[in-house]
Amino acid sequence: MDMPTRVDGYFRAFVSSIQGPCMNVRTEAARAVWFAAGVLCVPLLAGCVAPGVDETVLPARIDYACANNRVLPVARGSDGRLAAVLADGKQIMLSRAGSAAQEKYSDGRYSLYLDGERAMLEDNGKVLFGPCVSPVPLPSAPRARY
Secondary structure, three states, rough: HHHHHHHHHHHHHHHHHHHHHHHHHHHHHHHHHHHHHHHHHHHHHOOOOOOEEEEOOOOOEEEEEEEEEEEEEEEEEOOOEEEEEEEOEEEEEEEOOOOOOOOEOOOOOOEEEEOEEEEEEEEEEEEEEEEEEOOOOOOEEEOOOO
């Protein structure tokens, strides 16, 4: 028997002598703990994936009723990238922008916020039209969020 084989044999004998019956108990206990943790975690994680949150379906064209008996006409493009508003007789074209609101459109000066049945138009941070609400109830549909 050459040296590596002899050392390997001694190592295996040493490991089996210290493992004994206790090592199997530890292994089984560890398996039971991991199984229990898995059984408990699966329902918790399943609760994280909700069927979806209802989101208002915004129409392509709507006239929002605003404070002071003002009307804010809004037209959205079919792909949702553009919106046009008519403010004080002036047509303003806006592009989609990131926001916490359901939809935001901006050109750097004007910003249009659409969130459910509510809307607001700003000019350099100053509210021009708002608060505005839809004159009719808007439908909603589930939207999956991850």
